[in-house]
Amino acid sequence: MTDANPSPPTEATSRADTVEPLPVSTVADLAATVTENVGQVIVGHTDEIEHVVTTILARGHVLLDDVPGVGKTMLARSIARSVDCSFRRVQFTPDLLPSDITGVNVFNQKTREFEFQPGPVFANLVLGDEINRAPPKTQSALLEAMEEAQVTVDGTTRPLPDPFVVIATQNAIEPNRTYELPFAEVDRFMKKLSLGYPNTDEESELLARTVGHHPIESLDPVTNLESIIRARETVATVAVEEPVRRYASKLAKYTRERAHIGASPRGTIALLRAAQARAVLDGREYVIPDDIQHEVPYVFSHRIKTTSSGRDTDGDTIVEDALDHVHVP
Template sequence: MTDANPSSQPETTNQLGTIDPLPVSAVANLVETVRENVTRVIVGHDEEVDHVITTILSRGHVLLDDVPGVGKTMLARSIARSIDCSFRRVQFTPDLLPSDITGVNVFNQKTREFEFQHGPVFANVVLGDEINRAPPKTQSALLEAMEERQVTVDGDTRPLPNPFVVIATQNAIEPNRTYELPFAEVDRFMKKLSLGYPNTDEEAEMLGRTVGHHPIEGLEPVTDLESIVRARETVANVAVEPPVREYASELAGYTREHAHIGASPRGTIALLRAAQARAVLDEREYVIPDDIQHEAPYVFAHRIKTKANGRETDGATVVEDALEHVRVP
């Protein structure tokens, strides 16, 4: 893992200027290797680890939402350390400014010119820790970066490194000391995950690993940036036939008909991309309805708002109903 270098890009293109994808089996092995490395630190969350890795491979961002102390930040750090890429961490606080994330133009006394100092967002993997502790104006600094992979400061637009992934954490408690994420920002996260508490055996195993030196201290990269970029190209090339696309669209339509705010078209695109990554995990070059069904609760639920007793609630139940009632092709 290296410091952020906005100008560095992996050499992954062939003579035609296109990215050479890895074989599907190689990507499945890559995911298994990263998973095994991460589980040296994270105990009992194999499914969540897979979800974060597949989100990276499907060109998305992930939001980890849970109570403090269950390993959200450690999971993000472990995955970032497993990839030899640039990594930056931003600790969100109430006094954090947008320029603290994106960067700022600073006047150089020697050259008598303004120079841009890159913010922490210029990295391959950006950990936004406790993102809901910063006010909405600061949170919104990530909107352009997450959607368009670029940052505009003082009228100048600068591209972000490729790949660019945001892994954000937020606390599910202390509502009086946190800010609710703008819905437009929530919609930019491909998946929203919760870790939950470990069971007794898992917690005992975790304690055994951490009573001395923490295993994160010795975690080494097991793959490089070039392999990740090529693996993402593999995922992008997975076939999604018309019946599967129509199935995803009908699921999204069901949520719009049965909720105050349903899944957005961006959410449907995210669902198909996540399903492509899920297919690669099973060493398939095509998406099947099972992939859609597996990913839908994690991709759609946080994009849906329903009203119960005048209050908005999450859309997990709506997604469950959609999967039950929409005909499977």
């Protein structure tokens, strides 16, 4: 892993048609290896680690929303250390500017020309720590990056490294000291996850691992960037037949009919991509309804607003009702 700014990918290396997919079994083993490696640091959250891994394979971004001190940032750092790729961390604060994220043009006295100094967004994996501590204007600097894997500064558009993944953490308390994320940004996160507190046994094990040297200090990469790119191509080739696509669409329609804002078409696309990754982890080259049902609570719930104002509180309930009432093909 390196913290250096990578050079933008060339057209030849970023084309999907030049990427040879890995066998499904190989990708399943890769995901299990990364999950196990991160599990050396993060205790008792195997499912959540797996969800982050599947999101990366599905070309998505993750929002970790929970109280302070439960391991959100450590989970993101552990994922980054497990993959030999470029990694940058942005600590979001009230005085952070959009240019602090995307980069800025600086005048070079020697050449008498402006030179672009790339911001921390130019990395394969970007950790946005406590993203809701920055005002919406700064948060919006990530909108183009998360949707199109590029940033535009002073009229010039520059591609981001491939792959490009944002793992953001959000403080779930102190509402008077944080900003609510713009809904357009929330919709760009494929999944929203919470870790929760460990049980007594898990916390005891956590303490045993961390009272001396922290295990993340000795965590080594278990895969490389090329393998991740090829694994993502494998996931992209997983078959999604018409009945499964229609099932996902009906679930989305159910949320739209019962909320002020339901799951967007972007959310339905994210659901199918997440289901493709889930299918690969189970060793299949095709998606089944079980994959949709496994992923939909994490993909749809944060996209649902039940009223025109205030935070969404019933997204989980609406998704549960959709799973109960929408016919399974």
